[in-house]
Amino acid sequence: MKSSLDPRVHRRLIALIAAGALVLIMAVVGIYGLVAGHQDSATPKPITTGTTTAPSTSVPSPVSTPQLSAIPHSRDPEKFAQSVANALFTWDTGSGFMPLDYTVVILDVGDPSGTEQAGLASDxxxxxxxxxxxxDLRRYATTQSLTIEAMYVPDAWAGAVAQARPGQLPPGAAAYTIEGTRHREGIWNGQPTSTDSAVSFTAFVACPPDGDPCYLLRLSQLDNPLK
Structure with a gap:
């Protein structure tokens, strides 16, 4: 059976069918593109960045500075004089401190008015x-300490108080003569060595009657105490 369609019409029909199919394909592709595009916008691509290190929040530990032990405050003149004697004769050349550091410990308990400070520093x-x-002593790791063997108020102190002019001595002034043994230890030619020697001196202190702590006035010459 022959087709009654005109060849030109037939070709048009084929063209229309092909065009319709193309439109359908384009529509499907367009819909997929919209869907795919929507998905891409809804799920952003990861952005690669450099590694960021948070700033350190740790607080550096405070560096403690070594200090010599202070002479404890006291209202007892005898106990205070004993503490002064031990601080005066106890030192260690290997501690990292110098003579001036040990001097400051003594001056810290000196006359608070400052009147006797210069004289005490000289003492x-x-x-x-x-x-x-x-x-030089540090080369031998030299240390020193004191053993107190006797401590007393010298007889001459009463005469000194009687002869003092009004206001010459502060309230609560006292004197204590201390006798003991000074020990020195160190290393000589790789071997421990030590020496002992007798020492004596007088510490002049004052303990205010109003309850303030005792303080140190002066020191006698070493080995020339008040008797």
Whole structure:
């Protein structure tokens, strides 16, 4: 059976069918593109960035500075004089401190008015090695300590108080003569060595009657105490 369609019409029909199919394909592709595009916009692509390190929040630990032990405050003149004696004769050349550091410990309990501070500093200097001697003693790891064997108010103190002019001595002034043994230890030619020697001196202190802590006025010459 022959087709009654005109060839030109037939070709048009084929063209229309093909065009319709193309439109359908384009529509499907368009719909897929919209869907795919929507999905891409809904799920953003990961952005690669450099690694960021959070700033450190750790607080550096405070560095503690070594300090010599302070002479404890006291209202007892005898106990205070004993503490002064131990601080005056106890030192260690290997501790990292110098004679001036040990001097400051004594001056910290000196006359709070400052009247006797210069004289007291001069007194203390005669009890401690010089800086040059200290450096030399450090080579031998020299240390020193004191054993107190006797402590008393000298008889001559009563006469000194009686002869003092009004206001010359502060309220609560007292004197204590201390006798003991000074021990020095160190290393000589790789071997421990030690020496002991007798020492005596007088500490002049004041303990105010109003309840303030005792303080140190002056020191006698070493080995020339008040008797």
């Amino acid at each position: 203390v200097a005669t009890y401690l090695p010089t800086r040059e001697a200290w450096v």
